[in-house]
Amino acid sequence: MKNKKSKLNLSSGVMSVVASFICIIIGLLVGLVILYCINSENALDGFSRIIKGGFYLMPKGIGTVLSQAAPLIMTGLSVAFAFKTGLFNIGAAGQYTLGALGALYFALVLHMPWYVCLLAAMVFGAVWGAIPGIFKAYFNVNEVITAIMFNWIGLYAVNEIIYRGAIGDMYDLKTTKTYSLRNAAPQSVIPDFGMNSIFNTKSTTIAIFIAVAIAVLIYIVINKTTFGYELKACGHNKDAARYAGINEKRNIVLSMTIAGALAGIGAGLYYLSGVAEWNPQVSTALPAMGFNGIPVALLALSNPIGVIFAALFVSHITVGGGYLPTKYFQPEIADVIIAVIIYLCAFVMLFKGVVANALSGRKKKDVPNSGKGADE
Amino acid sequence: MGNSEYIIEMLNITKEFPGIKANDNVTLQLKKGEIHALLGENGAGKSTLMSILFGLYQPTSGIIKKNGKEVKINNPNDANALNIGMVHQHFKLVECFSVLDNIILGIEPAKGLFLSKKGAREKVLALSDKYGLKVDPDAIISDITVGMQQRTEILKMLYRDNEILIFDEPTAVLTPQEIDELMKIMKNLANEGKSILFITHKLNEIMAVSDRCTILRKGKYIGTVNIADTTKEELSKMMVGRSVNFKVDKKPANVGNTVLKIENMTVPSKMHKNNAVKNVSLEVHRGEIVCIAGIDGNGQTEFVHALTGLEKMSSGTILFDGEDISKASIRERSKSGMSHIPEDRHKHGLVLDYTLEQNMVLQRYWESDFQKAGFIKQGAVREYAERLIEQYDVRSGQGPATIARSMSGGNQQKAIIAREIDKNPDLLVAVQPTRGLDVGAIEYIHSQLVAQRDKGKAVLLVSLELDEVMNVSDRILVMYEGEIVGELDPKTTTVEELGLYMAGAKRKTGGQV
Numbered sequence: 036m037k038n039k040k041s042k043l044n045l046s047s048g049v050m051s052v053v054a055s056f057i058c059i060i061i062g063l064l065v066g067l068v069i070l071y072c073i074n075s076e077n078a079l080d081g082f083s084r085i086i087k088g089g090f091y092l093m094p095k096g097i098g099t100v101l102s103q104a105a106p107l108i109m110t111g112l113s114v115a116f117a118f119k120t121g122l123f124n125i126g127a128a129g130q131y132t133l134g135a136l137g138a139l140y141f142a143l144v145l146h147m148p149w150y151v152c153l154l155a156a157m158v159f160g161a162v163w164g165a166i167p168g169i170f171k172a173y174f175n176v177n178e179v180i181t182a183i184m185f186n187w188i189g190l191y192a193v194n195e196i197i198y199r200g201a202i203g204d205m206y207d208l209k210t211t212k213t214y215s216l217r218n219a220a221p222q223s224v225i226p227d228f229g230m231n232s233i234f235n236t237k238s239t240t241i242a243i244f245i246a247v248a249i250a251v252l253i254y255i256v257i258n259k260t261t262f263g264y265e266l267k268a269c270g271h272n273k274d275a276a277r278y279a280g281i282n283e284k285r286n287i288v289l290s291m292t293i294a295g296a297l298a299g300i301g302a303g304l305y306y307l308s309g310v311a312e313w314n315p316q317v318s319t320a321l322p323a324m325g326f327n328g329i330p331v332a333l334l335a336l337s338n339p340i341g342v343i344f345a346a347l348f349v350s351h352i353t354v355g356g357g358y359l360p361t362k363y364f365q366p367e368i369a370d371v372i373i374a375v376i377i378y379l380c381a382f383v384m385l386f387k388g389v390v391a392n393a394l395s396g397r398k399k400k401d402v403p404n405s406g407k408g409a410d411e
Numbered sequence: 412m413g414n415s416e417y418i419i420e421m422l423n424i425t426k427e428f429p430g431i432k433a434n435d436n437v438t439l440q441l442k443k444g445e446i447h448a449l450l451g452e453n454g455a456g457k458s459t460l461m462s463i464l465f466g467l468y469q470p471t472s473g474i475i476k477k478n479g480k481e482v483k484i485n486n487p488n489d490a491n492a493l494n495i496g497m498v499h500q501h502f503k504l505v506e507c508f509s510v511l512d513n514i515i516l517g518i519e520p521a522k523g524l525f526l527s528k529k530g531a532r533e534k535v536l537a538l539s540d541k542y543g544l545k546v547d548p549d550a551i552i553s554d555i556t557v558g559m560q561q562r563t564e565i566l567k568m569l570y571r572d573n574e575i576l577i578f579d580e581p582t583a584v585l586t587p588q589e590i591d592e593l594m595k596i597m598k599n600l601a602n603e604g605k606s607i608l609f610i611t612h613k614l615n616e617i618m619a620v621s622d623r624c625t626i627l628r629k630g631k632y633i634g635t636v637n638i639a640d641t642t643k644e645e646l647s648k649m650m651v652g653r654s655v656n657f658k659v660d661k662k663p664a665n666v667g668n669t670v671l672k673i674e675n676m677t678v679p680s681k682m683h684k685n686n687a688v689k690n691v692s693l694e695v696h697r698g699e700i701v702c703i704a705g706i707d708g709n710g711q712t713e714f715v716h717a718l719t720g721l722e723k724m725s726s727g728t729i730l731f732d733g734e735d736i737s738k739a740s741i742r743e744r745s746k747s748g749m750s751h752i753p754e755d756r757h758k759h760g761l762v763l764d765y766t767l768e769q770n771m772v773l774q775r776y777w778e779s780d781f782q783k784a785g786f787i788k789q790g791a792v793r794e795y796a797e798r799l800i801e802q803y804d805v806r807s808g809q810g811p812a813t814i815a816r817s818m819s820g821g822n823q824q825k826a827i828i829a830r831e832i833d834k835n836p837d838l839l840v841a842v843q844p845t846r847g848l849d850v851g852a853i854e855y856i857h858s859q860l861v862a863q864r865d866k867g868k869a870v871l872l873v874s875l876e877l878d879e880v881m882n883v884s885d886r887i888l889v890m891y892e893g894e895i896v897g898e899l900d901p902k903t904t905t906v907e908e909l910g911l912y913m914a915g916a917k918r919k920t921g922g923q924v
Binding site: 259260261262264267268271272274275276277278279280281282 | 719721740741742743745751753758759760761762763764765769773774776777782785786787789
């Protein structure tokens with residue numbers, strides 16, 4: 036009995052992975068076709084650069100992939116966590132923006148050590164996540180609508196706080212961005228323990244390990260704890276959760292708060308690693324890192340461990356896209372491929388079904404399909 | 412067409428699912444113009460067999476013949492083309508459409524790009540007249556009764572000129588009056604030459620309307636009998652594989668002190684402006700089964716929700732074991748010894764996407780037996796679930812790891828009952844605990860309720876089934892339009908008298924019960 040059960044679980048897990056891989060392969064093929072349409076001579080070269088991704092330019096590329104993946108894991112977790120409670124956290128981008136403010140303010144203005152800045156990013160993101168949660172739980176306002184509103188409110192508020200008519204404390208007139216952390220607040224940069232010298236980069240820090248550790252933590256919370264049990268119960272069946280005495284309103288708020296906190300940490304990991312600075316005048320679009328959490332969560336089928344790999348993959352081909360010869364191609368080709376893959380993610384369930392059928396079809400063959408001869 | 416005696420034949424049908432043989436060499440032959448019942452316990456394979464006939468599943472082996480000619484049914488459209496129609500247990504109606512729109516949905520008569528409903532309306536009215544199917548073609552589905560929704564489903568089949576009509580447990584959702592009416596309609600249809608397949612596990616209904624009956628047990632074909640030559644007892648024996656006791660065995664009640672005392676409970680309605688429960692006062696004592704009888708929609712649901720904490724009362728008090736729990740949370744009520752077998756097992760009773768074991772601890776995952784420092788003790792949960800599965804005979808494909816959604820209705824209900832009774836509650840609130848279940852399961856659940864009573868626990872049963880009300884309870888309270896209109900003793904009252912109270916034709920004056 037037990038044996039049989041573990042076998043079934045395994046094959047279901049394998050099917051999910053296979054299905055995700057099918058999406059990736061189709062997405063890559065579509066990318067290849069696009070490359071051919073644009074410039075057939077250099078298509079294969081360009082394609083191989085995308086596929087090689089971070090490996091194209093060793094070891095620097097790997098370092099870049101890792102530093103990009105860390106925040107992406109966090110925003111992916113943010114969306115995946117909310118999914119588990121039946122909520123769609125489209126507000127990861129806004130929570131990420133607030134997280135960036137928290138991290139930068141504590142670093143550049145208060146000159147706090149990096150872990151305090153990271154906590155600040157978490158708290159700022161959590162507050163921004165909690166608001167749609169509260170609206171959803173107590174006023175029955177759809178969290179998608181509130182979150183989208185708060186994405187924009189957050190973005191422009193943060194821009195204004197940083198810029199303040201060019202006299203903001205964090206604003207560097209020379210670069211028109213926030214001050215570089217490495218110069219202005221070295222104590223707030225996440226340590227790299229020599230990783231930058233290994234990868235020959237400037238911003239490869241232990242952020243990736245922090246992100247992976249948090250992903251594992253989230254996996255444990257969702258699957259092993261009573262809290263995760265309650266959250267999932269609310270996500271699957273609100274009425275049954277209520278019947279079981281679970282406070283579903285509290286759980287909605289908590290779920291969104293934690294999702295916000297995760298996205299906030301993502302921003303902290305990004306800015307405190309010094310990958311980039313905030314540019315309040317150019318940043319009139321929501322940070323892509325926040326939105327990319329949605330495809331990462333989808334590709335991973337909301338599994339926190341899967342999120343790690345999905346985020347690594349997405350940053351891998353994004354970095355690969357950056358290595359395209361700009362003479363012939365735009366680096367955004369990588370975004371097109373990701374977009375196709377993400378679009379196909381919606382079909383992951385379908386592929387999973389196809390894979391399952393293919394597997395069971397093999398077993399069926401030895402069943403005789405003649406049933407002739409009625410018995411009356 | 413062929414000269415076969417049978418309009419539809421399903422010969423030697425076998426259907427395998429991973430881990431289970433849902434149909435094992437089953438043969439079903441339907442004569443033209445007959446009402447043929449398909450009888451079996453939950454999980455016996457009735458629904459699978461009908462899904463095969465309707466083209467939703469393909470048989471692993473076996474053939475289907477219509478009028479003696481072999482046919483392939485690959486999807487419901489094929490079934491439709493063969494004039495096979497089905498009324499599903501859960502209706503397939505568009506809630507915000509009118510009756511007429513639902514009937515013509517899919518085959519809308521059109522002139523150019525525009526609908527022309529005039530002809531359709533005439534045809535529907537003619538059919539409705541011919542078969543005594545009273546509907547208002549312009550009423551919106553969400554506004555009409557379940558009975559009228561069902562008649563709409565039947566008209567949908569007739570409108571498509573279906574010859575073979577499948578009724579999947581049609582009476583599960585109906586009141587006794589509506590059931591009587593449906594029986595009449597079915598007989599009418601058969602007299603007009605329609606052939607009917609009637610899936611059910613209610614023996615009374617089979618005896619009342621069917622000509623023949625095919626019995627399945629655990630996926631296997633047991634036999635086909637003429638109803639005229641058989642008895643209820645024989646049918647149930649074929650279905651369950653042993654003799655079934657229709658009378659509930661119970662000793663006289665040994666009534667103890669008061670467990671539950673409700674005073675002047677009033678609950679507002681969500682559907683209309685009036686109160687759903689009006690000034691209800693009652694007591695339940697240890698060692699007795701009190702039954703709240705009534706026709707569906709007379710405030711029972713709201714009453715139970717207010718009692719268990721799912722809804723708020725607008726006034727009144729609830730004393731449970733002497734303590735005022737009027738404002739207590741659902742969890743607090745559950746902790747203090749109240750168990751609730753909910754009316755809607757899919758909505759409230761189970762998290763369908765959880766495994767059976769996760770559902771088994773739904774009311775107690777937070778207890779120290781099942782968690783330590785917030786971490787669920789998987790081993791303890793598994794062990795507990797395995798014990799309940801064993802003790803309450805809950806059948807499923809993969810034991811405790813089965814996803815609840817994939818289990819049959821009867822076994823889902825058994826799982827809920829196992830969970831709620833095993834909490835060893837002082838008060839067990841059981842709302843229609845046997846709804847949609849077969850005689851074997853009903854017998855078992857009734858004996859569990861009586862066992863609770865005999866252990867000195869209080870049982871508050873809410874039921875629509877007259878048999879259940881009369882057989883199981885020690886005291887009957889009749890609810891009509893949100894009020895308790897009478898208290899009856901099942902030993903001295905009759906079904907007819909009970910019916911009069913339920914219909915509001917009779918009431919005890921004085922109010923207080």
